[in-house]
Amino acid sequence: xxxxxxxxxxxxxxxxxxxxxxxxxxxxxxxxxxxxxxxxxxxxxxxxxxxxxxxxxxxxxxxxxxxxxxxxxxxxxxxxxxxxxxxxxxxxxxxxxxxxxxxxxxxxxxxxxxxxxxxxxxxxxxxxxxxxxxxxxxxxxxxxxxxxxxxxxxxxxxx
Numbered sequence: 183x184x185x186x187x188x189x190x191x192x193x194x195x196x197x198x199x200x201x202x203x204x205x206x207x208x209x210x211x212x213x214x215x216x217x218x219x220x221x222x223x224x225x226x227x228x229x230x231x232x233x234x235x236x237x238x239x240x241x242x243x244x245x246x247x248x249x250x251x252x253x254x255x256x257x258x259x260x261x262x263x264x265x266x267x268x269x270x271x272x273x274x275x276x277x278x279x280x281x282x283x284x285x286x287x288x289x290x291x292x293x294x295x296x297x298x299x300x301x302x303x304x305x306x307x308x309x310x311x312x313x314x315x316x317x318x319x320x321x322x323x324x325x326x327x328x329x330x331x332x333x334x335x336x337x338x339x340x341x
Contacts, residue, residue: 183228187273187337189214189230194336195329196241203245210274213241216274225289229301231257231280233329237322242273259283263318288316299330 186255260268
């Protein structure tokens with residue numbers, strides 16, 4: 183995916199759905215560049231990063247996504263259901279932590295070196311070692327699959 187495609191997805195799927203109530207705590211160009219760079223560095227498909235960021239709180243743009251804004255942790259890495267929070271100094275550090283986690287703990291290497299939405303959906307977001315799942319929500323995988331389809335349609339097919 184290009185930075186422009188990432189920017190388009192962020193605008194259409196993370197910001198616009200909230201209209202005038204959208205809270206935009208970051209610059210769209212910078213956010214697109216950060217996602218592009220960290221995904222490339224850690225070998226994470228940007229479509230996966232976008233889908234998870236949208237589901238987790240529309241990249242903190244959802245009015246109710248105060249937790250991800252306060253922690254600068256769009257993906258809620260380390261933010262658990264019991265209320266524990268993981269704070270980052272900036273959004274870049276939060277994106278880097280997410281990409282690092284996906285590359286280290288969720289890549290099924292025998293299926294390829296890049297963590298893709300297809301890989302994660304096929305394995306219901308379970309870790310290859312069988313210990314842990316990315317999210318506790320029962321419908322998480324189905325929701326991500328639906329968002330990925332919308333992203334693919336928006337950008338004109340898988341990137």
